[in-house]
Amino acid sequence: MATVYIEASMSLDGFIAGPPNSGFEHLFAWCRNGDVPTSTANSTRVAYRTSAASAAHVRELNDITGTLVVGRRLFDTTNGWDGTHPMGVPTFVVTHTAPEDWKAEGTPFTFVTDGLAAAVELARWAAGDKAAGVGPGSVAWQALDAGLVDQVRIDLVPVLLGGGTLMFDRLGAAPVHLGDPRVVTGTAVTHLVYDVTGGRHA
Amino acid sequence: MATVYIEASMSLDGFIAGPPNSGFEHLFAWCRNGDVPTSTANSTRVAYRTSAASAAHVRELNDITGTLVVGRRLFDTTNGWDGTHPMGVPTFVVTHTAPEDWKAEGTPFTFVTDGLAAAVELARWAAGDKAAGVGPGSVAWQALDAGLVDQVRIDLVPVLLGGGTLMFDRLGAAPVHLGDPRVVTGTAVTHLVYDVTGGRHA
Numbered sequence: 001m002a003t004v005y006i007e008a009s010m011s012l013d014g015f016i017a018g019p020p021n022s023g024f025e026h027l028f029a030w031c032r033n034g035d036v037p038t039s040t041a042n043s044t045r046v047a048y049r050t051s052a053a054s055a056a057h058v059r060e061l062n063d064i065t066g067t068l069v070v071g072r073r074l075f076d077t078t079n080g081w082d083g084t085h086p087m088g089v090p091t092f093v094v095t096h097t098a099p100e101d102w103k104a105e106g107t108p109f110t111f112v113t114d115g116l117a118a119a120v121e122l123a124r125w126a127a128g129d130k131a132a133g134v135g136p137g138s139v140a141w142q143a144l145d146a147g148l149v150d151q152v153r154i155d156l157v158p159v160l161l162g163g164g165t166l167m168f169d170r171l172g173a174a175p176v177h178l179g180d181p182r183v184v185t186g187t188a189v190t191h192l193v194y195d196v197t198g199g200r201h202a
Numbered sequence: 203m204a205t206v207y208i209e210a211s212m213s214l215d216g217f218i219a220g221p222p223n224s225g226f227e228h229l230f231a232w233c234r235n236g237d238v239p240t241s242t243a244n245s246t247r248v249a250y251r252t253s254a255a256s257a258a259h260v261r262e263l264n265d266i267t268g269t270l271v272v273g274r275r276l277f278d279t280t281n282g283w284d285g286t287h288p289m290g291v292p293t294f295v296v297t298h299t300a301p302e303d304w305k306a307e308g309t310p311f312t313f314v315t316d317g318l319a320a321a322v323e324l325a326r327w328a329a330g331d332k333a334a335g336v337g338p339g340s341v342a343w344q345a346l347d348a349g350l351v352d353q354v355r356i357d358l359v360p361v362l363l364g365g366g367t368l369m370f371d372r373l374g375a376a377p378v379h380l381g382d383p384r385v386v387t388g389t390a391v392t393h394l395v396y397d398v399t400g401g402r403h404a
Contacts, residue, residue: 012356012380012396013370014216026377144362154214158383158396160346162376168215174364175228178214181360181392183385190383190394194214194360 002066002127004120005151006140009189011161016136019163026159030054030189038062041088042081054186061153065089066130067123069116071139072096075109083107087133090126092119094139120148144196145173152178152194155186204268204329206322207353208342211391213363218338221365228361232256232391240264243290244283256388263355267291268332269325271318273341274298277311285309289335292328294321296341322350346398347375354380354396357388 008016009027017023031048036055038048040062048058065087072095080102085091090108098111112119120143123132131151134143143149154167178194185191210218211229219225233250238257240250242264250260267289274297282304287293292310300313314321322345325334333353336345345351356369380396387393 012354013368013373013376018377023377026379152214156394158380160370160373160376160378160380162370162373162378166215168362168364171215171362171364174215174362175220175225176362176364177228178360178362180387180390183387183392185382185385188382190385192358192392 002124002129003064003131003150004124004143004148005131005133005153006135006144006149007061007133007153007155008136008140008167009155009157010167011157011159013160013162014166014168015161015164016167017165018161021164023159023161023164026161027157030155030157030186033187040086042084042086045078045081046086051187053184054189054191057184057186057191061133062087064131065133066127067092067132069094069119069123069132069134069139069143071135071137074137080107080109085109090123092123092126094119116142117146117148141168141171144168144176145171147173150196152196154181154192154194156190156192158188158190204326204331205266205333205352206326206345206350207333207335207355208337208346208351209263209335209355209357210338210342210369211357211359212369213359213361215362215364216368216370217363217366218369219367220363223366225361225363225366228363229359232357232359232388235389242288244286244288247280247283248288253389255386256391256393259386259388259393263335264289266333267335268329269294269334271296271314271321271325271334271336271341271345273337273339276339282309282311287311292325294325294328296321318344319348319350343370343373346370346378347373349375352398354398356383356394356396358392358394360390360392 034050038055038058040046068091075093177198179197181192181194236252240257240260242248270293277295295313379400381399383394383396
C-alpha cells in the first residue's frame, strides 16, 4: 500500500512559521538560492531555483507523490491554488462541509467530510504504487499523531526563529520513534528523510 | 580568541528532556548503542560506547574543549560531578553565591558570581587556543540569546518526545542565522555542527 509522508521546511528550533506568520523568507530561502530550476504544475505559484542537490530532492518528491491530503484552511487561503496544486496530483481536502461555490470539474480536488483518517485512506488508495503526502500545516501532525504516517521529510533550515508555529506541536502519541535519516545537504537546508519505526500506535 | 560552543542531544521536535524530565533513554541512546568505547575524565559518570562515527565526533569535541561554563543547578544536581567533570577541563560555574561547603582545592571548578557573560569571558580567556563549551541546560540558550555563542552542536535524535524542555526556548534574539552544518551520521543520532553567522547581536 502507498506510503504516507509529511514534509515541511522547519527551523532548527522546530518552527514551520515564525512569530506571527513571519520567517518564511528564511524557511524557504533554499527554494530560491541556487542555479537549478525545477518547475511545478503551477509555476506561477511555486517554482524552484535551488542547488543541484536540492533540485534532485525536490524532483524525487514530485516523482514519488501520487496524491495529497490538505486542510481546508490552506485550500481557502490559496483559493484552491487557483485550480492547480503545484504538485499536480489528485488532492483530498479535509473539511467539515464541502464548499458550494467551488467548481470542482476539471480540478484535482475532492472534498472529504468524514475526517482526516478517511481522507488519508482515500489518498493512500488513490496513490496506487506512489506515495500520499499529508500537509502542510496542522493536518500533518494530526496524521502523525493518529499513527497514519510512514515517513517524515524535514527540510531543516539553519535558522532559529524563536517562536511561531511548531511543526510537532501537541503530539499526544509521543514518543514516536524514527529511523536514522537519509541526509541530503543543500544550500541553507539539510534535507532529512526519516521512516517512522514506532510509536504508541505502531 | 577561543570559540564558544553550545552542544546538546535534541529530539527532532526540539526537546533536550521529555515530559517531565523523561526521555533521556531515547536522547542518549546513541551514547551506548555501539562497539567503540570512548573514555572520559569521569568514566564512572559518563563513558561512551558508540558507533565509530560518533566516537570520532565525541573525541573531537573532547579534543577541542579547553574550558566549560555550567549552571549552578546542574552543578548541585551532579554534586559537582563528585569533583571531576567528565570533560576534565577547568569549569566555570555561574551562580549568585558561591557555595560555602564546597572544597574547591584540587577540583577544576571556579564559581563566577557576576553573571553569565563574565563567566563566558573568563572561559574564553582560559581556553586559550581551544574552545569554551557552555551548558547544558538553560545557560546554553541564555548565552546564545546574549550573542555569546559561535557554534551550535546538535546531536539530533530521531525521536519525537512531544513535550518537555525545549533546547531553544524563549529566544529573544531570534532570528539567529546559522551556516550550513557539518553532518556526521551516527547510529540513532545525526551530529550537526553549525556556525552562528548572524543574529540580532551579530
